[in-house]
Ligand SMILES: Nc1ncnc2c1ncn2[C@@H]1O[C@H](COP(=O)(O)OP(=O)(O)OP(=O)(O)O)[C@@H](O)[C@H]1O
């Protein structure tokens with residue numbers, strides 16, 4: 026019944042809300058909004074959090090109800106809102122009264138400053154302030170409940186009609202304007218064109234800091250697209266991907282820097298050499314290790330990644346690699362006699378790299394090679410029986426992925442003017458893998474989104490200082506719960522979700538046979 | 545000269561001696577049944593022919609050419625297609641994509657299209673379901689898909705590994721009917737089965753395998769009448 030779930034959810038939401046207020050999260054939200062959208066005060070962020078928590082309570086209460094009716098939904102929303110509102114209001118009344126009496130709560134709760142409570146009372150006396158926050162929570166809970174009920178109804182109607190669950194992308198496509206644009210090749214091109222123009226002029230407005238950060242995101246997009254070929258498309262778990270990034274970076278560094286060698290080659294020449302050497306490294310590593318499967322492959326590649334890093338910092342090789350101190354004064358690209366090695370130009374340069382990587386990936390996806398990868402990822406033995414020379418296609422995946430890593434590594438070294446062993450720790454491989462998974466394996470927009478979330482978001486959260494990692498981690502957890510297939514799953518993955526109309530006619534126990542599959 | 549000749553092959557899984565000197569042959573257009581209990585080495589025999597495993601001793605001659613040292617993908621190209629045990633279709637590819645993978649080694653688009661039509665005529669159910677994911681097909685449909693996929697390679701020899709496994713009796717019957725049909729179109733078929741009764745009723749000749757050795761062979765009708773076979777594989781005392 027609506028009342029029961031409403032009361033339960035109201036209690037839970039009240040506890041969560043009070044807890045968040047006590048540790049000062051509402052102030053963090055306020056500061057974040059202030060810095061992201063340049064709002065002049067922190068109250069919009071503070072109250073956005075309050076409203077969202079109210080909506081959450083109402084929506085969850087409706088979601089947990091068994092019997093579906095609008096009456097029930099309103100009852101659930103109202104009871105959740107009243108309970109949450111009353112308890113939070115009471116808590117605020119207490120906090121505000123105590124503060125008003127001149128007691129400094131920070132002695133016990135170090136986030137409970139006067140401003141922190143003031144952001145919630147908005148300068149009113151404790152009683153009306155408590156009433157106000159209670160009212161806001163109630164209204165939000167009702168809104169949340171109504172929204173959830175409508176959504177559940179739409180979804181139930183869909184299932185009844187035999188349609189499958191739909192993804193975020195399909196939701197978007199249901200909006201008439203969007204579906205028109207995406208179905209019409211011309212307007213689609215126009216849209217992409219507008220987007221490109223926006224990207225092209227962005228560096229003029231963003232300033233040094235964001236140009237640099239966006240460039241970093243771009244470097245990770247290239248890395249992500251490369252690893253996506255290996256892991257997402259060919260199904261080979263490579264945990265030492267950073268090694269190829271390192272090969273690209275060190276090639277660029279050693280060939281263009283004045284120390285430790287005096288080659289000082291042009292950036293433009295070193296770039297393709299870095300890409301080719303990385304691809305060669307991919308093949309050389311691939312030949313021995315690609316006969317292994319799954320977890321063995323993961324462990325061996327992980328080891329390889331570490332070996333490259335340890336070699337680059339070893340004393341024996343210091344004369345050749347620059348050792349632990351790395352290589353300084355890595356060459357910059359020079360165009361028409363002008364050094365274009367700053368964030369601004371690199372932004373464009375990386376953009377070209379990203380576009381190139383997207384084109385390569387798309388081409389591969391629909392090619393014969395792409396089909397072979399897909400089949401191998403499904404079942405290697407059967408693929409061989411289909412006449413696929415799996416080792417060859419695995420090597421191709423490794424080489425392509427490594428080449429893209431080499432490209433981004435070379436750009437990375439030149440942009441930083443420096444490269445050293447600590448740029449290539451295991452964490453880089455893990456980050457790239459994480460962004461592929463968070464974004465949606467095998468999906469190009471997914472990888473791009475993933476790079477923004479994993480490399481861009483932490484920068485955006487910088488305001489939060491110590492809380493940054495906490496909030497970032499919490500966001501990742503929430504994301505993986507809400508969208509386990511990734512933020513923007515490949516259309517192939519979406520196809521794989523069960524469709525109710527297919528479940529009907531099963532004439533023989535297919536699962537039974539699957540259990541006894543031989544070699 | 546036979547189309548496929550297997551001479552005294554020995555295949556090992558590390559130290560396990562799975563095939564202990566097996567010899568047999570397939571003539572053009574024949575259905576040859578290979579029957580035997582669980583673990584007799586039937587699948588191993590097929591995998592050794594198709595190049596997924598390699599014999600330590602012995603030779604396999606296909607159309608006059610030794611193939612026992614060739615990798616699997618080259619053997620497919622020469623014209624030997626295998627329908628793996630347990631209908632291993634690509635469950636997350638659609639029916640069309642599965643069939644497409646069957647024709648992976650071929651480049652003759654027009655002929656592939658022709659074969660697709662032919663396969664759909666053989667299995668109309670697959671045509672209806674061509675955009676469905678393989679894994680969502682019923683057991684019988686999956687077996688059809690596995691056979692259809694192998695046919696897409698336009699093989700000269702078809703290796704069938706237990707096509708009746710896990711299927712209801714009516715379906716078994718219809719699958720075997722299709723096998724006969726394929727054979728009548730001129731295909732040479734090596735049929736591995738535990739359902740000896742069914743296999744012996746469609747095959748021309750048969751070999752009985754027991755723990756890695758061939759213990760009996762002859763025309764299918766004769767093998768069927770053999771008292772030992774009747775006792776061991778046809779469930780008669
Ligand atoms: N991958 C493997 N590793 C080790 N031993 C294996 C492997 N595959 C098969 N064997 C062994 O080789 C022998 C023959 O197996 P095979 O799969 O060829 O039998 P089968 O006749 O196909 O049996 P079934 O009718 O149960 O499919 C068995 O003893 C089996 O245990």
Ligand SMILES: [Mg+2]
Nearest residue numbers: 543586587629
């Ligand atoms: Mg078997």
